[in-house]
Structures are given as structure tokens and as C-alpha cells.
Amino acid sequence: MSETPRLVGRRAWRPHWPVNSTRVFKRRRWPGTKRSMLKLSGRYNPKTLRREMVLTDKKPLFWSVGLLALLLLPLGIASERFFTMFGIICIYAAINVMWTLIIGTAGLQSFATLATVGVGAYGAGYLSVTYAIPWPLMLLVGAVLGGLMGWIISLPARRLDGLYYALLTLGLSEFMRNFVTQSDELGGKFNGALFGVGRIIPSDLLTTRLGQSLLYLTAFIALLIALAVYRWVNGGRTGILLRAAATSKEDEAFASALGIDFNKERTRVFIIASAMLGFLGAFYATYIGGTSLQLFSLELLLLLLAMIVIGGLGRAEGAVVGTVIVVGITQWFTDWGPWRIVLVGVLALASVLFTRNGLFGLKAQIEEIRDRRKALYRAGITSRYAEFLPQQAPEIHDKSAIVGRVFERSLRDRLRSWISPELIAEHEAKPLGQHSDRLERMLNYFRKAPIPDKYVVYCEVPFESYRVVALSGLPGVPPRIVDDKKYASLDEAYHAVFLRRVNDLRAH
Amino acid sequence: MIEVVISALVLASMYGLIAIGISLTWASIGMLNLAQGFIFTAGGYTAWLYAQYAEGWGLEGVGLSAGVLIFGMLGSALAGLFVGAIAFLPLQDRDNFRTRSLIATLAISLIGTQIWLILFGPQNKPLPPVFGEGRIEIGPAGMSYQQLGTIIVASVMLALVILWMRSSRRGLQMRAMMMDPLGAAVVGVSVRSTGMRVLAISGALTGLSSVLLAQVFFVSPTSGVQPLTTGLIISLAGGLGSIPGTVAAAGLIGLAEALTARYLQQSLVPFVLFAIVVLILIFRPRGLGGLLEDVRE
Numbered sequence: 001m002s003e004t005p006r007l008v009g010r011r012a013w014r015p016h017w018p019v020n021s022t023r024v025f026k027r028r029r030w031p032g033t034k035r036s037m038l039k040l041s042g043r044y045n046p047k048t049l050r051r052e053m054v055l056t057d058k059k060p061l062f063w064s065v066g067l068l069a070l071l072l073l074p075l076g077i078a079s080e081r082f083f084t085m086f087g088i089i090c091i092y093a094a095i096n097v098m099w100t101l102i103i104g105t106a107g108l109q110s111f112a113t114l115a116t117v118g119v120g121a122y123g124a125g126y127l128s129v130t131y132a133i134p135w136p137l138m139l140l141v142g143a144v145l146g147g148l149m150g151w152i153i154s155l156p157a158r159r160l161d162g163l164y165y166a167l168l169t170l171g172l173s174e175f176m177r178n179f180v181t182q183s184d185e186l187g188g189k190f191n192g193a194l195f196g197v198g199r200i201i202p203s204d205l206l207t208t209r210l211g212q213s214l215l216y217l218t219a220f221i222a223l224l225i226a227l228a229v230y231r232w233v234n235g236g237r238t239g240i241l242l243r244a245a246a247t248s249k250e251d252e253a254f255a256s257a258l259g260i261d262f263n264k265e266r267t268r269v270f271i272i273a274s275a276m277l278g279f280l281g282a283f284y285a286t287y288i289g290g291t292s293l294q295l296f297s298l299e300l301l302l303l304l305l306a307m308i309v310i311g312g313l314g315r316a317e318g319a320v321v322g323t324v325i326v327v328g329i330t331q332w333f334t335d336w337g338p339w340r341i342v343l344v345g346v347l348a349l350a351s352v353l354f355t356r357n358g359l360f361g362l363k364a365q366i367e368e369i370r371d372r373r374k375a376l377y378r379a380g381i382t383s384r385y386a387e388f389l390p391q392q393a394p395e396i397h398d399k400s401a402i403v404g405r406v407f408e409r410s411l412r413d414r415l416r417s418w419i420s421p422e423l424i425a426e427h428e429a430k431p432l433g434q435h436s437d438r439l440e441r442m443l444n445y446f447r448k449a450p451i452p453d454k455y456v457v458y459c460e461v462p463f464e465s466y467r468v469v470a471l472s473g474l475p476g477v478p479p480r481i482v483d484d485k486k487y488a489s490l491d492e493a494y495h496a497v498f499l500r501r502v503n504d505l506r507a508h
Numbered sequence: 509m510i511e512v513v514i515s516a517l518v519l520a521s522m523y524g525l526i527a528i529g530i531s532l533t534w535a536s537i538g539m540l541n542l543a544q545g546f547i548f549t550a551g552g553y554t555a556w557l558y559a560q561y562a563e564g565w566g567l568e569g570v571g572l573s574a575g576v577l578i579f580g581m582l583g584s585a586l587a588g589l590f591v592g593a594i595a596f597l598p599l600q601d602r603d604n605f606r607t608r609s610l611i612a613t614l615a616i617s618l619i620g621t622q623i624w625l626i627l628f629g630p631q632n633k634p635l636p637p638v639f640g641e642g643r644i645e646i647g648p649a650g651m652s653y654q655q656l657g658t659i660i661v662a663s664v665m666l667a668l669v670i671l672w673m674r675s676s677r678r679g680l681q682m683r684a685m686m687m688d689p690l691g692a693a694v695v696g697v698s699v700r701s702t703g704m705r706v707l708a709i710s711g712a713l714t715g716l717s718s719v720l721l722a723q724v725f726f727v728s729p730t731s732g733v734q735p736l737t738t739g740l741i742i743s744l745a746g747g748l749g750s751i752p753g754t755v756a757a758a759g760l761i762g763l764a765e766a767l768t769a770r771y772l773q774q775s776l777v778p779f780v781l782f783a784i785v786v787l788i789l790i791f792r793p794r795g796l797g798g799l800l801e802d803v804r805e
Contacts, residue, residue, distance in 0.1 A: 109607070156786050159793045163540055163606060167744050168785065170542070171737035175778030182775030298545075298733045302618040309611050338622035345619035352612045353598055 024051040063317070067224075070324075074216055083212045085331040089324055090219035091287065094226035094280050096308055096319035098273045104314030105234045105242050106269040111301060112153050112169040115176050116274050118295040120146045120281025122186055125194045125291045135200050138282045146278015150271040157270070158263050170301075177296035194291045203289070215287070222283050223320075229276050230316050238265050303330070303341070306348035312358030321359060415442050416505055424502065431494035446501045455482070455500050457493040466493035468500060510648065516759070516766040518655045521662030524758030525717035526739030528666070528751060529710030535749025536685040537703040538606055539596055543613040544714055544739060545732025546620030547587040551715025552727035553624065554583025556633045563636075573638040577661070580719035581712040588711020591616055592704045600700065617732075624729035632726030635719065658720045665716055669709065670751060682706055686749055738781070745785045746795050753797020760784070760796075 024042030029035060039057035044050065055061065074086040099113045120142035127133050127141055153172070157165050180186045186194065200218050205211035233239050241260045255262040285291050294300055303326060311322025326344050333340045351358050356365050396402055418438045426439055435443065452473025457466050458481075466487045469479040482500070487493040526544060533541045541547075558579035562572050595612035599605050639657030643650045673679035681702050684692040693699050718727075721735060738761070746757030761781060768780045788796060 156789055159790055163610065164744060164748075164789070164793075166610065167540065167740045168789070171741050172782070174733055174737040175782055178778045179775055182773075297730075299618065299621060299730075302614055305611065305614055306618065309615075313607075338625045341622040342619050342626075345615045345622070348615040348618070349594065349612055352608050352615065353594075356604075 025053055059317070066320070070223075071220055075213055078209055078213065080212065081331075083216050085327065087216055087219040087287065088331060089327045090216075090223040091280065091284055092304065092307065092327055093320045093323040094223045095277065096304060096311075096323050097223075097226045097230050097316050098276050098280070099304065099308060100314060100316055100319045101230055101233055101273040102270055103308070105239050106266045106273070107242065108154075108157055108266060108270055109163065109166040110153070110157075110169045110270070111166055111305075112149075112172045113277060113304065114295055114301050115169075115172040116146050116149050116153075116277040117281035117284065118173070118176055118180075118291075119149045120278030121285040121291045121295060122180065122194065122281075123278075124282035125197045125285040126186060128198045128285070129194055129196055132198065135198050135286050138198065138286060139279055142282020142285075143275045143279040146281065147271050147275030149278065150274020151267075153274075154267045154270045157267070173296045173298065173301055177293055180293060180296065193293065194285070195289070197285045197290050199286050199289050218283075219287060222280060226276060226280065227316065229272065233269055233272055234316070238269060241265055242269065299341070303344060306344050308358075309348045310344075310351050310358055312360035314357070315360050318358050318360045325359075411445065412505065412508060415445055416508075418442060419502055419506065424499070427498050428495050431491045431498065443498075446498070449501075455497045457490065457497060459490075460486070464488065466490060468493065468496050511651075512766045512770050513763075514651045514655055514659075515770075516762040518658050518762070519765055520758040520762030521659050521666075522717050522721050523735060523738045523742055523762065524755060525662055525666070525713045525720075526735050527742035527746060527754050527758055528669075529713040530739055530743040531746065531748050531750070531754050532682075532686075532706055532710045534743070536682055536689070536706045537596060537600075537699070538689065539609040539613070539703075540606070541588075541591060541595075541613050541707070541710070542610060542736070542740075543587075543591045543595070543616040543620065544710075545736035546617045547584045547591065547711050547714045548718045548732035548735055549620065549624055549727065549729065550587035551580040551584030551711075551718035552635070552722050552731065553628060553633070554586075554715075555580035555635055555719050555722070556727055559636050572636060573640075576635060576638055577716065577719055581715040584715025584718060585708045585712040588707040588709075588714070589704060591711075592707040596703055596707065597700060600703070617736075621729050621732075628729070630729060632728045632731075634726050635722040638719065638723060654723050658723070661716070662720065665713065666755075669713065678702075678705060741781055741785050744795060745788045747792070747797030748795065750795070750797020753795055756796050757788075 024044070025040070027040070028037050030037060038055060038060060040053045041056045042051065042053055045052050070086065070090070074082040095113060095117060099110075102108050102110050102113070123145040124138040124142040128135075128138050133141070153169060156168060160168065199206075201211050201215050206215065234243075241255075241258070242262075242265055244255070244258060244260070281295075284295075307322035307326040308319055309322070310318075310325055311320070312318030325347075329344055329347075330340050333343075336343075355362055418441075423436075423439055423442070426436060450473070451471055454471045454473075455468055456471055456479070458469040458479065459466055466489070467481060467485070468483065468487075469481050471479050485496070487496060526548065529547075530541060530544055533539055555576045558575050559572065562575055567575065591613060594616060595609045599609050599612060602608065637654065639653040641653065643652050644656060673682055681692065681697045682705070684695070684697050685699070685702050685706075689699065692702075717735065718732075722731075725731060742757045742761050743754055745761065746754030761784065764780055764784055765777050768774075768777045772780070
């Protein structure tokens with residue numbers, strides 16, 4: 001500031017201060033990357049003119065608050081009922097998040113989710129029961145088995161599309177159930193239940209509150225791992241590529257034009273998600289210390305689907321919130337019996353029939369309905385928006401422009417009603433000088449008309465010949481001559497201009 | 509060997525009916541009806557209710573058998589209309605109809621199972637033997653009346669439906685919808701009423717198979733799951749929308765199941781079926797019939 005201007009060539013050089021009203025704070029980034037921690041944007045508040053930071057993307061906030069609640073609620077209450085309920089919420093939410101990855105990111109309508117989970121659970125459980133392998137190995141085995149299963153069932157996905165694949169995979173759980181029931185090693189004797197699977201928390205600790213809390217913590221960590229995998233895949237290169245292709249309505253030709261091997265990427269996401277599902281299955285087996293055939297029942301699959309649908313298909317937050325709602329209903333109102341499942345079904349049905357994409361699609365849907373109503377309402381009151389089309393009005397940022405036009409229009413209306421032969425005669429008698437109030441106002445209005453196409457008097461020969469011309473409004477472009485009449489005196493020419501302007505006002 | 513063929517035929521005729529129901533629904537209105545399991549159980553329970561009353565009235569023999577068959581079909585047809593009223597009519601002209609109706613039918617089947625549980629309890633309900641008990645010996649092998657009856661009734665019903673679709677005005681409308689829904693609508697076929705008719709018919713077919721299957725198994729709230737998945741597999745292998753393809757696939761799958769159960773292990777049946785379907789789909793992605801190559805896209 002204190003620098004004095006010096007001369008550079010013929011112009012004074014002044015220091016140039018960068019004017020960037022959005023850079024009101026220093027952006028923090030994750031070390032080593034260019035990613036910001038939070039998506040903040042800076043601005044000056046238009047009313048108070050204070051600098052402020054606006055959280056553009058509030059999702060991280062909601063996520064951290066929600067996850068913190070999910071972590072602290074059962075630990076704080078510490079009743080067995082809450083531990084059970086929230087443990088189930090965590091595990092199912094993790095499964096649903098992975099399913100979302102398959103449906104949303106990979107765009108594969110697969111119902112083989114629980115079959116994969118079951119494969120992980122039964123495989124790891126069987127090995128644990130028979131060979132007493134430790135739990136880290138169990139989780140690993142689960143992930144490997146899940147990935148293998150994912151690879152096998154992704155083979156037909158290359159050839160089949162959409163709903164055909166959904167049909168094919170829907171039967172998979174039922175087949176798995178049959179297989180387990182009829183094989184003795186996998187607990188076919190005990191109606192498909194395996195007992196005595198190794199656990200992460202030693203079983204003598206499980207009766208204490210500490211053990212229960214630790215057990216719950218493991219389930220919570222499993223959910224966190226699932227969310228991290230979701231973030232890694234969906235927010236990573238593969239996910240972005242796949243979503244780029246999905247915007248063109250599953251147009252695989254478009255995807256390949258972008259340089260994406262759609263099938264390959266899709267299969268990769270599917271296998272990653274399946275490995276994670278197998279991992280979750282193995283975790284489930286260690287969590288409850290066994291496995292049961294319930295994993296393969298159609299009912300559980302449909303419940304999981306209801307969770308995703310209620311929350312909103314293809315969104316991680318929808319999967320988690322839907323799980324909380326559905327598991328909350330089924331675990332809390334246990335004395336309702338089958339009616340609670342009916343309630344869940346009705347909720348799912350309602351969200352399919354009445355919403356476009358579950359709970360988290362509701363906001364966009366309501367906004368759209370509101371906008372449509374607004375537009376209809378505006379269309380009914382055309383006079384308010386003078387020159388603009390009523391539909392246009394919401395898109396005009398500067399509302400004073402609308403007000404200005406409304407004022408202009410009412411002014412024109414009033415002036416038009418004043419036009420009379422007497423007024424014109426008055427002007428003809430005395431174009432310059434003192435006028436009546438109405439004429440004076442009218443002339444004032446004419447004077448402040450914009451320059452383009454404004455009528456002016458052009459003097460061809462002083463005191464002999466005058467003409468009426470219209471200014472072009474552009475520098476260097478000469479006025480155009482409006483007619484071939486010539487006027488002998490300046491007053492006549494003035495009056496001719498006046499008459500033209502009155503004519504225009506009438507026609508407007 | 510003949511026994512295997514007979515058992516394959518029985519399986520094929522029972523599952524084939526469901527598969528054709530699914531196939532017809534998909535081809536004409538573009539809805540995957542996964543509430544077919546619910547419709548299946550609805551037929552079974554209606555037939556069971558009728559049988560309870562009929563025993564009270566002292567009905568026996570042909571009256572009882574025919575009544576069980578008819579009421580089973582009627583109950584399922586009504587259930588089909590119910591599914592249509594919820595999952596087809598409100599969603600029919602909305603965007604993303606296929607996925608949404610799929611989810612809606614799944615939700616219906618979730619609710620349906622619980623409703624049956626509330627109404628009838630978890631116990632298995634037996635149906636009276638429709639075809640009587642006994643065996644008929646043909647040459648070296650024999651078959652029970654039940655097997656014979658199943659094959660005959662299923663084939664007759666199927667033939668009737670095909671005949672009706674070929675010869676009647678309504679059938680013509682349905683076939684027009686299967687060829688091109690938009691074109692059918694343009695020439696004045698009502699998408700809604702034809703769709704509901706299709707749902708009723710496929711429901712009736714499912715109900716018949718429900719009664720036939722209940723001769724072997726029982727009716728229970730979840731008894732529709734197994735037939736649904738097998739029916740899905742068959743309709744998929746047959747090519748959704750093609751009746752000849754579905755019949756062929758039903759025969760193939762029935763044969764495979766019978767052969768596996770006889771010469772390998774019962775527990776391997778699911779895997780064999782799955783492998784067969786995957787193989788078929790790998791070589792013919794639209795199934796054996798595969799007539800809907802580009803119509804439904």
C-alpha cells in the first residue's frame with residue numbers, strides 16, 4: 001500500500017492486489033495429496049459483509065455425527081438388548097454398503113449378496129470348527145472365499161444384462177440353503193447350524209459388560225472397514241470411471257469411447273465387494289459364534305433389500321439409515337410378531353410406489369414438486385413480471401431488474417393514457433420552454449430513453465433543412481435516416497421527433 | 509430309466525407352469541413378477557380352505573378333486589390381480605418401471621409370507637390327493653396316479669392357454685403386447701386391462717402348479733420360495749417370453765434334476781441346475797427361445 005506509484009512508459013504503475021472474494025481462508029489439505037479435508041467455500045456475506053466460511057458439502061459432518069451416535073449410544077446405555085440390536089445394525093449396514101457398491105457403482109443388479117456372505121460364513125466357520133484356525137485366518141479365508149465366489153458369479157454377468165442377471169442370482173441363496181441342508185459336514189444334521197466357531201473376544205469375557213462392549217466395537221469396526229472400502233472404490237478412479245459411464249444410462253459404448261473397459265472395471269468392483277462380503281460373513285460367524293441357515297433365507301434377503309430401498313438405492317448413507325430403520329423396527333417391536341415384517345414390507349412398498357429413490361431421494365423430489373408448483377403459480381400472475389416470462393423470473397439473479405421493468409411498464413401505461421390531441425397541439429405550439437405538467441413528464445420520459453434507436457434532429461443545412469434520424473448506439477456506426485421528410489425550421493423538426501416518439505409509445 | 513423320464517416330466521410340468529407364468533408376464537408387460545411365490549401359496553391356501561369346507565359338506569371324489577384344482581387356480585388368479593393392482597397399475601407409466609416393479613413385487617412377497625403366517629400359522633397344510641392313490645403299470649415301469657394326473661392336467665392346461673392365445677381376440681391382444689407394447693397401445697390395445705388379464709392367467713397357471721406340487725409337498729407360508737427360484741431359472745433358460753423355449757427348458761431342467769437325484773446326489777441338484785442355466789445363458793444370452801432379442805430394450 002505504501003508503495004508510491006511510479007511511471008512505466010506513459011502510465012503510472014500501481015501494485016495490483018489480487019481481488020478474489022472467495023479466498024477468505026487458508027485451505028487445509030490432507031498431507032501429501034491435493035484433497036481438502038472439508039469442502040469449504042469462502043464468501044462475504046451479502047447482508048453483513050463479513051467474511052465467512054460455508055460448508056458446501058455437509059455429508060462428512062452428518063457422517064461423523066451419525067457414526068459417533070452409532071458408536072456411543074449402545075456403549076452408553078450398555079444393555080444387552082441395545083448391544084444385540086446395534087451389533088446387527090452394524091453388520092447388516094456393512095453388508096448393505098457393499099451391496100450398494102455392487103448395485104450402485106458396478107451397476108450390477110445382483111441378489112447374490114447373502115449367498116456370498118453365507119459362503120464366507122460357512123467356509124470360515126467350517127474350518128474353524130474342524131481345524132480350530134484362529135480368527136484372523138478365518139477373516140482372511142472368508143475374504144478369499146467371497147472373492148472366489150464373486151469371480152464365479154460375475155462370469156455370467158458379462159453376457160447377461162440387468163434383470164436377467166437379477167433373476168439368475170436370486171435363486172442362488174435358495175440353492176446354497178439346499179446344499180447346506182443336505183451336507184452333513186456343514187451342519188445339515190442340526191438344520192444347517194454350525195456351533196462353536198472361534199471368537200474374537202474370548203468367550204469367558206462375553207458375559208461381562210466389557211466383553212459385550214468390545215464385541216460391539218468389533219462390529220462397529222467392521223462397518224467402518226466396509227465404509228472405507230466403499231469410499232475407496234466408489235470415490236477412487238474405478239468408481240469415478242464407472243459412474244461416468246452410468247450417467248449415459250448404462251451406455252457401454254459411451255463408456256468404451258471414454259476409454260473405460262466397462263466389463264472389466266465392473267467385474268473388479270464386484271469381486272472387491274464380494275471379497276468384502278465374504279469377510280463380513282466370516283466376521284458374522286465369529287461374532288455370533290456360529291452360523292445358521294437364516295443367512296440363506298429369502299426373507300432375510302428381502303429384508304436387506306427393503307433396507308436399501310427405504311434408504312435409497314445406490315447411496316451408502318441410504319443403506320446405513322435404511323438398516324437402522326428396518327433393524328430398529330424388527331428388533332425393537334419383537335412382541336409384534338410377524339406384523340413388524342409386514343410393516344417393513346409396507347414401508348418398502350410405499351417407498352417404491354411414492355418416492356423416486358427412497359428416503360435420500362426425497363429431498364430432490366420434494367424440491368422438484370415445489371419448483372413445479374412455483375412455476376405454475378407464477379404463470380398465473382403474469383402481470384407481476386412485466387417484460388419477463390414468468391418462468392424466466394426465478395432465473396434472474398438481480399431482482400431489482402425485475403422491479404425496474406415493472407416500474408417502467410406502469411410508467412408507460414400511465415403516459416400512454418395521457419396522450420391527447422390537446423397535448424400534441426401544446427407541443428406543436430411551443431416545442432421548447434415551459435410546458436404543462438403532463439407534457440413535461442412525458443418529455444422527461446422520452447429524454448431518458450436509451451441511446452440505440454433514439455430519434456434525434458439532424459441539421460443538414462443550418463436554418464434551412466433538418467431531418468429526423470435515429471442513433472445507432474454503436475461507436476463509429478452513423479445514425480440511420482428514418483424518412484425522407486425535410487423540415488424547414490428546428491421547431492418543426494422537434495415536433496416531428498416528438499410525434500415519432502409518441503407513436504412508439506402508443507405502439508409499445 | 510423310464511422312471512427317470514417320468515419323474516423328469518412330472519417336475520417339468522409342475523415347474524414349467526410357474527415358469528410360463530413368469531415368462532408371459534415379463535414379455536407382455538415388462539414386469540418381473542417375483543411375487544409369484546406369494547401367488548403360489550395363495551393358490552395352495554385357497555385350495556386347502558376349500559378342501560376343509562368340502563370335507564365338512566361331505567364332498568368326495570371328483571367333486572372334491574375338481575374343486576381343489578379350480579379353487580387353487582382361482583385363488584392364485586385373484587392373488588395375481590392383487591399383485592397387479594399394487595405393483596403394475598400405479599407404476600406402469602412411471603420412469604424406471606422395471607426396477608421399481610421388481611422391488612414392489614419382492615416387497616409383496618415379503619409381506620405375503622408374513623400374512624400367511626398370521627392367518628394360517630407356520631404348520632404345514634396337506635391337500636387331499638386330487639388324483640387318488642394307486643399305481644398304474646405300463647410295461648416295465650409304473651407310475652402313480654398322481655404323477656400321471658400331474659402330467660396330463662398340466663399339459664391340458666398349457667394346451668388350453670396356448671390355444672386361447674392363438675385363437676381368441678384377447679389372446680391376439682396379449683401376443684401383440686408381447687411383440688411390441690408401444691405398437692399394441694397405438695393400435696388400441698389397452699395396456700392396463702391386458703396386463704391385468706396376463707397377470708390373472710399367469711396366476712392361474714401358478715395356482716395349478718401349486719395344487720399339483722402340494723400333492724408331494726405341503727402348503728406352508730414359505731413353500732413358494734423353492735418353486736419360485738426353480739421357475740425363475742427355467743424361464744430364464746427358456747428365454748423370457750417364449751413359450752416353446754420355456755417348455756423345452758422345463759423339460760431339460762426336469763431331466764437334469766431327475767438324473768442328478770437318481771445317479772449323483774440330491775444335494776448336487778442346485779449346482780447342476782445352476783451350471784446348466786449358466787451354460788445356456790453363456791451361449792444364448794437370451795435363453796433357448798430368445799425371441800426378445802431387441803424388442804425389450
